Amino acid sequence: MKPRLFYCLALPLALSAPAAAFTDPASGDIAPYTAESGAPMDEIKQAMETPHLGLSLRVDPDSKSISGLALYTVQAITPLDSVEFDLDPRFAISRISVNGTVRPDSSWKNDGGKLIIALPAPIAADETVQVEIAYSGEPRVAPNAPWDGGFVWARTPQGKDWIATAVQGTGCDLFWPCLDHPSKRVGVLDLVVTVPSGLTAASNGKLVSVEEKGGWSSYHWRAKAPNDYGVSLQIGPYELAEAEYTSRYGNSFPIQFWHLPGQEENAESLIAEMHTYLDFFESTIGPYPFSDEKVGVAETPHKGMEHQTINAYGNEFVASPEGYDELMQHEFAHEWFANQLTGARVSDLWLHEGFGTYMQPLFLEWKDGHLAYDAAMWGLRKRIHSRVPVAPHEEVSSTLYDDADAKWGQDIYYKGAWIAHTLRGLIGDDAFFASLRRMVYGRPDPAPGNFAPRRGTTAEFRQIAEEESGRDLGWFFDAYLRQAELPRLIAEQDGRMLRLKWESGSDQTFAMPVDVQVSDRLVHVPMVDGTGSVDLILPDAHYVLDPFGMILRDNPAIAAWQKQQQDKAKAGD
Structure with a gap:
């Protein structure tokens, strides 16, 4: 079914059904249910899959508001008489339709962020139903993006609108109706983002089209199986730097970086660095997971986030002493460890x-x-x-x-x-x-x-x-x-014998082998039952436990140092 992607572009911002009472989007107020991402799923959510979503969003920087239309294909895993989504209750819902027919207000409710919609008739396992949700409002302003999430409404150094979303901890429901749980993904997302002309909306997947109409620009992106918190908007007066990467696996794909004006040289440098990251990851872990879409980066007014195929980057092109952009490399690592x-x-x-x-x-x-x-x-x-x-x-x-x-x-x-x-x-x-x-x-x-x-x-x-x-x-x-506590390695010397013992919070025997450097000898101690011993030969021989630092274990010196740092911080408050 072809999604009705462009129907919401002119949605009014004042809608009929009132949103929940939030004092100010910029205050950070948030419903308790919405604040938790990945809350345990009830039977309705567990019984739902979403093979397709057509999501249209109109973003208005002047009013710091959005209007949206979500058209879902929902497939039942087991029989369903209702469907359920998560949506921040600060948004007003103007219309919900099922299979093209508008449902009465009495057939649905958004209870603190849990939107439950009664179907006009039950559907059996493997059957599908089309559910459409029209909504609008002022999204939560991120108190501290990307750690405490929401929308970021900022300005570039030249005074242009610069907007981003970052919702990892609080979830996708901060700006679109979704199944806010890591075990759920949309099969294919068709995302249309409409912004004032002169701005570019960079997002997940591949760019399908750009349409200009009446002072607004609509960017249509298509992404396969996006991680829900990895769906994001990056909006600004962007310029595009790009290059083609040829993989060791025989394929090639674009690296695209949406950067602010005046940052072309820095963007080109970071793209060159990205070639190095790809070489490392593909040789160490395996092929880039989204090569049929893109490697994407967008400069953002917040620090950064691992959005699938469109990593947010706000490190201001600062290299580490080790000679690489540590933040960019970390966020890019999440294409494997978070998105794939x-x-x-x-x-x-x-x-x-x-x-x-x-x-x-x-x-x-x-x-x-x-x-x-x-x-x-x-x-x-x-x-x-x-x-x-x-x-x-x-x-x-x-x-x-x-x-x-x-x-x-x-x-x-x-x-x-x-x-x-x-x-x-x-x-x-x-x-x-x-x-x-x-x-x-x-x-x-x-x-x-x-x-x-x-x-x-x-x-x-x-x-x-x-x-x-x-x-x-x-x-x-x-x-x-x-377990919380780290294993402790107890070492006791009795003459020329060094006796070792692991203590752990676990009920199971901690059988970690230990290397011991004794003068110029390296002794491997199996510790199969959690204990072991080393003959030092000489009672006064110098020894070092785990000389190559291979074992994570309790370290009293680090604990004491951390406490000292904490006490200093408290004294400075």
Whole structure:
């Protein structure tokens, strides 16, 4: 069915059904249900798939408002008599239609952000229904994009409108009706963004067409299976820099960078850098996942975000001392770890951020060698807090990300990267990178055209790593991901004997082998039952535990330093 994409372009902004009472979009007010992304799904959502969405959005910078029309094809997994979407209740809904017939107001309700629509007649499993939602209003203004999300209404240095969305933590429902859960994707998204003439709307997928009419420009983008929080708008007086990349896999695709006027030289430089990133990722992980669309980047008024095929970039072209744009490389890593592989639950978010963060030290190792890798890993180690589990068995709220006491929003990055580092040291490069490849692509032999975006879990990654390494890793995953505290290595010397013992919050024996440097000897201690010993030969021999820094473990010196930094910060308040 051809979607009715352009029907909403002239939607009025004052609509009949009143929105929920929010004092001011700029205040950061948000309904509790809307604030949580990835909330547990009820039976209705679980029974829905959305093979197609035609979404039209008109963005008005003068009134800082949007009007939208979402035309969904909904397919039932099991019989349905209602359908459900998430939509910020600050928006007014003017019309809901099912199969082209307008439904009465009594047939639907938006209860605090959960929009439930009764169907005129039930549909059976595998049947489809067309659902159309017309809405408008002033979207939430991001209090602190990209971390605390919403719309960013800004101005370029030349005073032109410059607009962006960033909704990872709070979800897609901040500006379009969606299934705000990581396990749900739209099969094909046809997105039409209408903006005042003179502005460009850069978004996901491939640009199908541009239409000019009455002082407005409509940009039609088409994306396959976008990650819901990765659907985004980048709007500004952009100029386009682009180049073609020829992949080691035999295909080629465009790199496109929408940048502000006057930044052409910087944009060209970053595109050249992107060639290097692609070479690294394709040789280390596998083929670029969205080669039939594009590698896309847009300059934004906020720091950055990993929107699928249109990464937001606001790092102002500042290179790190290591000679690369660390933020751009991190966000680009998410094309593999977030957009191709999406965690099935919020508690699996470390699969995005932990591996995305680990790609920076890995890139430095690939580019500059072991010293650069080790220095980067040591920098990350000092930022680990271990107050709550990284990936608990039970689901967690997305609001945990911003919990200043729990520090989960930091640990999924830095502890996640160190878990990857330690696992690599334990099972070896061959098994580690084979595990990553299978996890990302769902197969060991990815090639352009033979894979699609997929969902994954921590438990699945454990199973894959066990198969690739040929060893049980339950103790590893339990200690590092299901528990909060880090394992402690106890060393006690009795004469010439050094006795080692692991203590862990896990009920399972922590069987991490330990290398010990004894003078000029390197001794490998298996620690199969969590204990081991080393003959020092001489009672006064100097020894170093884990001399190559391969094991993530409790470090009292770092804990003391972190407390000192925290006390200084409090004293300065």
